[in-house]
Amino acid sequence: MAKQLGMVIDAGLCIDCKGCMAACKVANEVPGDNWRNWIKSGDMDLRAQKRGRMVFQPGNCMQCDKPTCVSACPTGATYKSKSDGVVVIDRGLCIGCGQCIKACPYGARYRNDKLKVADKCDFCASRRAVGLEPACVSTCPTKARVFGDLNDPANPAGKLMAANKAKATQVVNAQSNTDPNLYYLGEAGLKSWPVKAQMPGAFEFWKNLADPAVKVVVGLSGLGVLAMLGKQLMLKNDAPPPEEHGEEGGHE
């Protein structure tokens, strides 16, 4: 099976210390109001919770198998890497249109205030390049986040997946199931927060109206040219009516 980096998270272990959020911000130089990861918690209604305690749900971009962010990107700047399954942003190719940001059901993306391009969690590509784990994983004091290739039982995340296949849950919006690669063990906490994926109006207009219309217009023009060319080739000696042509002015 192809390599798919992901996380298996035991929400029950999370103590809402927000260490992962701080570590991520520092490791990835995430500016001001922008965040790559989060901890979701439900209402503080203790009676509603089984064990009478709050479940905190750590998360970040889920490197989905059917990523709506990729479908919304017109340039291919956002794509799913074939080698490790991480959804990547090519900053040079990104034009900052923000279509992908709107299209993610998890709000996992933001417009980087400094770089002015789309940005999100990439499982700390720069740290992985030097053999480190993502910053949030290294920092977590309770080891709630376990990271690795979900399809390889030889590494911790893969092993957890293999052992808990039936029990592990994905947090999804039923209307846009992107098949995320963040799995939760045991009680996952709040599950109703992902929204339906929204394609921006300009994109929908392009796809449904502008694209077919332009194809028709260019196609008609091409057909017209081909027809004229065919006529020209077939009627070899089709000349304008001699001498009477263009004589309206009567100056001759």
Next chain:
Amino acid sequence: MSSPKMIFRHTRAGIFIHWFNAACWFFLLFTGLALIQNPELNPLGAGYPNAVRAVFGGGANLLVAHWLVALIWLAVWVGYFFWGLSRFVAPFLHDTFTLEPNRDIQWMIKKNLQMILGYKMMAKLVKPLGYDGQMPPQEYYNAGQKVAAQGIIIGALVLVGTGFIMLFSKYFFTAADVWLVQWSITVHFIAAGVTTALLMVHIYMAAISKDERPAFISMFTGTVPAEYAKHHHQLWYEELEEK
């Protein structure tokens, strides 16, 4: 006919800007098409953007190349515009944007029929309806050239405007402005499509059809045979004669 009488039609500057424009336009069209990569859109299929990106060493380089050529193209045009404003640009704009409804509409209909049917068929089919085998006389630009020029000028302005919005997005815009960028992509695509459709006809008429062959040659030499001018741009020819 030994050497037919030739009359002056295009300045060197005009010839230069025409071919410079053509080269840039081709480059921008084909790099622009390769900048679209989305299974729902890919106008030429997924293989095309991948191939072009490979040539340029990645999509990011391709984007930079598209911008650079666009900026050079625009800079040359701005220079030409101000340098030749009174000599070439103003007369060109005046000629192309003044339509004589009666004459020009008639010409458009007849010319299109003639192009599709051929002169002989046209004469046979339409003569009974009162067709006299003649086109309404035309000025320096014929009606088709005028309409094409108008479309291309407006298309170019739209392309420049939306192009700048996309370029600026990465430098000046905030998250609240991105809707502008989103619509710019769509409108840029539409403008490119419409101008391409017009240019396909323009290229056919000039480079392939026999009728306008002298006009094509004049885009290199600057002159057209007097006979051609008399028949294809009669009003212009008469104007020259009067001078």
